[in-house]
Amino acid sequence: MVISEEKIDCRGDDENQRRVIDALFECEAQKKAMIDGFPGILVLFDRDMKARWVNNHTLRFCTDFKGKKCYEIFCSKSDDCSSCAFVMSRASGMIEKSTQLIGVFGDDGEEMFFDITCSPVVRGGDVSGFVVIAQNVTERRQLEKQLRHTQKMEAIGTLAGGVAHDFNNVLTPIMGYTEIIRLKMKMNGLAEGAVYDYLAEILKASKRAKTLVEQFLTFSRSIEKKEVLQHIHPIVKEAMKLMRVTMPSTITIKEDVDENCGRVLVDPVQIHQVLINLCTNAAQAMAGRHGVLTVTLKPATSRDNGVEWLELNVTDTGCGIEKQMLDRIFEPYFTTREKTSGTGMGLAVVHGIVNHQGGHIEVESELGKGSSFRVFFPIVKDVNMSETAVFSGELQHGDGTILLVDDEEQVVQVTGEILENFGYTVVGKTSAAAAIELFAAAPDSFDLLLTDLTMPELTGLELSEKVKTIRPDIPVILFTGYSDQVSKDAAAAAGVDEYCMKPVSMNNLSFTVSKVLKSKKSSECC
Numbered sequence: 001m002v003i004s005e006e007k008i009d010c011r012g013d014d015e016n017q018r019r020v021i022d023a024l025f026e027c028e029a030q031k032k033a034m035i036d037g038f039p040g041i042l043v044l045f046d047r048d049m050k051a052r053w054v055n056n057h058t059l060r061f062c063t064d065f066k067g068k069k070c071y072e073i074f075c076s077k078s079d080d081c082s083s084c085a086f087v088m089s090r091a092s093g094m095i096e097k098s099t100q101l102i103g104v105f106g107d108d109g110e111e112m113f114f115d116i117t118c119s120p121v122v123r124g125g126d127v128s129g130f131v132v133i134a135q136n137v138t139e140r141r142q143l144e145k146q147l148r149h150t151q152k153m154e155a156i157g158t159l160a161g162g163v164a165h166d167f168n169n170v171l172t173p174i175m176g177y178t179e180i181i182r183l184k185m186k187m188n189g190l191a192e193g194a195v196y197d198y199l200a201e202i203l204k205a206s207k208r209a210k211t212l213v214e215q216f217l218t219f220s221r222s223i224e225k226k227e228v229l230q231h232i233h234p235i236v237k238e239a240m241k242l243m244r245v246t247m248p249s250t251i252t253i254k255e256d257v258d259e260n261c262g263r264v265l266v267d268p269v270q271i272h273q274v275l276i277n278l279c280t281n282a283a284q285a286m287a288g289r290h291g292v293l294t295v296t297l298k299p300a301t302s303r304d305n306g307v308e309w310l311e312l313n314v315t316d317t318g319c320g321i322e323k324q325m326l327d328r329i330f331e332p333y334f335t336t337r338e339k340t341s342g343t344g345m346g347l348a349v350v351h352g353i354v355n356h357q358g359g360h361i362e363v364e365s366e367l368g369k370g371s372s373f374r375v376f377f378p379i380v381k382d383v384n385m386s387e388t389a390v391f392s393g394e395l396q397h398g399d400g401t402i403l404l405v406d407d408e409e410q411v412v413q414v415t416g417e418i419l420e421n422f423g424y425t426v427v428g429k430t431s432a433a434a435a436i437e438l439f440a441a442a443p444d445s446f447d448l449l450l451t452d453l454t455m456p457e458l459t460g461l462e463l464s465e466k467v468k469t470i471r472p473d474i475p476v477i478l479f480t481g482y483s484d485q486v487s488k489d490a491a492a493a494a495g496v497d498e499y500c501m502k503p504v505s506m507n508n509l510s511f512t513v514s515k516v517l518k519s520k521k522s523s524e525c526c
Contacts, residue, residue, distance in 0.1 A: 041114065041134035045070060047127060049090070070132060074114065086132060089118035093127055112138045164213045165454065168502035169408045171213070175206045175503045176414030183421065183506070210503055211269065227267050227357070229380055233259045235268055236297050236312070239275040247283050247293070256296040261310050262379035270353045277350050278314040278373050285318025285371060292317045300376055308379040309359075315372040321365040329363070350375075395506060396514035400447035401425040405435045405463060406479065407455045411502075415450070415479070415509070422510050432458035436466055443471040448517060450500075453480035461494040468495040475516045479504070 035042060035055045042055040043065070051065045051073065058065065065073060070086045080087055085098035098116040114134035121129040182199050185191060236257055244253055275295075282293050293316050300309035321329060330351040350373075354361055358378050365371035402424050406412050412428040419426045427446070429435040432455050439446060449467055453460040464476045478491060479500045491499075497516050500509060 038133075040136060041132075043070075043073065043132045043134075044121075045086075045130045045132060047129055049086075049130075052129070074116070074134065085116040085118040086130065089120055089130060093120050093122075095119045112136060113141050167209070167213050169411060171206055171209055171503040172408075173410040173414040175203060175210070175505065176418055178203045178206065179506045180414070180417055180421065206503070207505075211272070227265050229263050229265050230268065231259065231263050232266065232268070232271055232310070232312075232377075233257050233261075233297055235271050236275060236295065239272050239279070240295060242276070243279045243283075243293075247279075250290045251283060251286055252290075252292045254292060254294045256294070256298070258298045261297060261299045262308065262381075264310055264357075264377040265380045266357050266377060267353075270357070274350050274353050274375065275312070275314070277347070278375075281347060281373075282314055282316035282318060282371070285316050285320070287318075289318075291370075299379070309376045310379050312375040312377070313372060314375075315370065317370040320367040320369055321363075321371055322367055323365075326363055326365060330361075395422065396510040397423045398514050398517055399423050399425075400517055401427065401445060402448045402450055402513070403435060403439060403446045404428045404450045405432055405455070405460075406430065406452040407432075408452075411452070418506055418509060419450075419513065422513070424513070432463045435463065439467055440470055443474070446474065447520070448513065449474055449476045450479050450513070451476065453478055461490060461496070464494040464496055473520070475520050477512060477516055 038055060039057060041058045043058060044052045044054075046052050049069050050067050051069075054065050069080075070084075071080055083098070085096045088096035088098070096118050098118075113136070115137050117133045117135075119131045119133070120127045121131060178199050182191075182196065182203070185196055185199075190196060237255075240253065240255055247253065279293060279295070285291075286293070293314070296311075296313040296315075298311055298313075300311040302309070330347050351361060354375055354377075359376050362374040362376070363371065364374075402419055404412055404416055404419070404426050405428075406415070407430055409430050412430055416426040416428045427438070429438065432451075435451075436458075439449075449464065451460040451463050455463075458466070460478050460480065464478070467474055467476065472495075475497045476495055477498045477500055478496045480502060497519075498512050500512050504512075
């Protein structure tokens with residue numbers, strides 16, 4: 001309640017009285033400025049716990065406040081909360097603060113949270129009411145939630161990277177020995193038959209496992225993205241096989257894939273991730289009802305600055321998205337579902353990947369009828385011959401002595417046998433210290449160092465530095481299943497010439513080794 005100047009009879013010439021009145025008006029003006037300027041909620045409750053007045057900020061979300069109890073205003077409840085500041089202050093007669101977050105639903109339906117402080121109004125030793133101060137901490141709470149989520153994702157990423165490293169060491173001998181057996185069978189004229197076909201299936205399954213590991217490493221930011229010029233219809237078909245298994249039987253999946261719609265320069269693992277995220281999003285939009293998920297791949301009908309586009313379309317018959325939310329669906333942590341369902345990161349990841357690959361996304365949605373996500377990638381017609389050579393399937397043979405170092409004995413054995421089949425002489429070591437000792441004794445005996453990155457005695461980078469100190473011109477290939485701990489700059493500083501990611505195929509291993517050795521011979525000739 002604010003004292004009005006017109007209600008006070010200021011007759012008389014008593015200077016002291018005038019000063020008291022002026023001080024009172026100044027006090028009231030200051031109080032009004034503080035109350036109106038306070039950015040939080042301020043409510044005065046009487047001794048019966050009913051609201052008497054509120055500040056202007058409170059009126060923004062609660063216009064009908066008079067006579068309401070605290071729990072009716074803040075919690076939309078019909079009973080007192082058990083341990084909020086208001087209840088504690090009423091019991092103790094002292095200022096109390098509540099660390100709990102009190103939910104208030106605003107006009108836009110979003111949940112807000114406030115920290116509550118309750119202060120009793122004491123007059124003559126008696127409590128005549130309570131002043132409740134509430135500060136909006138919604139943004140702070142969201143930031144804390146995002147921070148916790150980020151920390152959790154980083155921890156999962158670290159775990160994923162570690163698992164991927166160990167899994168790659170297991171896959172390396174499986175794929176390596178399978179390829180060796182198939183190669184020997186082919187050389188002996190036994191390429192026809194059930195056993196040869198069985199080995200092909202083992203190799204196919206191993207490559208699927210390798211792709212899964214690459215997804216783990218991509219998630220944990222452990223590998224550099226690998227963009228390859230290719231058709232993406234095999235990726236679409238592979239992803240849809242997975243979705244058919246994971247989706248409920250109430251959802252019908254339809255595919256319309258054009259296998260001759262052109263090639264694009266993309267990271268296959270990330271395209272797989274885009275499709276899985278879009279299909280998962282569609283499935284969640286149709287949860288609890290019968291629906292149809294349609295995935296199409298075709299050439300786009302329009303061109304942009306002479307560029308032809310490939311269109312990947314994911315359409316559902318789900319609940320749809322409100323128009324006012326369409327502009328926000330690609331924001332990190334934004335979700336149209338319940339707060340306990342999903343993280344709000346799926347579409348943000350899709351948007352980031354598509355933009356990075358040089359594409360764009362268009363979204364059409366109608367509430368109650370479904371949504372359509374149209375992803376466009378530029379079609380590339382020019383083929384880089386150096387890239388084609390890597391995937392041509394031709395094994396590159398050569399000669400020279402290779403020092404192979406890896407702390408996993410099976411990896412040394414299978415990689416050594418593969419390289420020997422290409423014509424190289426291989427000296428394998430499972431100890432970095434033993435490799436240094438051997439190399440120092442006869443540095444000119446070796447033409448190449450092929451080393452693992454993570455080893456107990458020395459890392460691959462440390463081994464490369466020591467070897468380069470003894471003989472600076474020795475070429476080095478880093479052979480690893482987990483490159484999270486190394487950057488390009490650090491690798492270059494250590495003298496690393498090329499990378500090979502475990503598990504590596506015969507084709508890629510032969511090409512990389514041949515490329516590095518030929519480059520060394522060319523530099524020597526010059």
